[in-house]
Amino acid sequence: MKTPSRTLPETASDTDAPGHRRGPQERTPAIAPKAAPKTANDNQPSHGEPAIDTPQLRAALRLFARYGFGSAAYAAHQAERCFWQGNSDGQRWWTELARILDRKLMTQWDMPADG
Numbered sequence: 001m002k003t004p005s006r007t008l009p010e011t012a013s014d015t016d017a018p019g020h021r022r023g024p025q026e027r028t029p030a031i032a033p034k035a036a037p038k039t040a041n042d043n044q045p046s047h048g049e050p051a052i053d054t055p056q057l058r059a060a061l062r063l064f065a066r067y068g069f070g071s072a073a074y075a076a077h078q079a080e081r082c083f084w085q086g087n088s089d090g091q092r093w094w095t096e097l098a099r100i101l102d103r104k105l106m107t108q109w110d111m112p113a114d115g
Helices: 055-085 088-101 103-108
Strands: none
Touching: 055 088, 055 103, 088 103
16 A cells, blocks of 8 residues: 655644654745834934033033932022022033923023023
């Protein structure tokens, strides 16, 4: 008696059997992994733009690390204090820090720009 020749597996369990090798017609195509999208906020200078790294930004980040979400209010308070002391350089410094930390707060602040 002749055994029938086998061409393709008829059930899924035949393909999962140990020792079963997939033929060329059964192979799935290789899928290349997608490249990770470029981040929107990479803060890298491009096309001749200057790097975003100023002493004020560094100071604002240190201030935020120390005071958290209240850091802008703290900086605004320090700017007001400098204003009343007549320290215009200090007022400009603290005003810029407060503006970096919370622009909306500083648009509501009615203190003059220079002391």
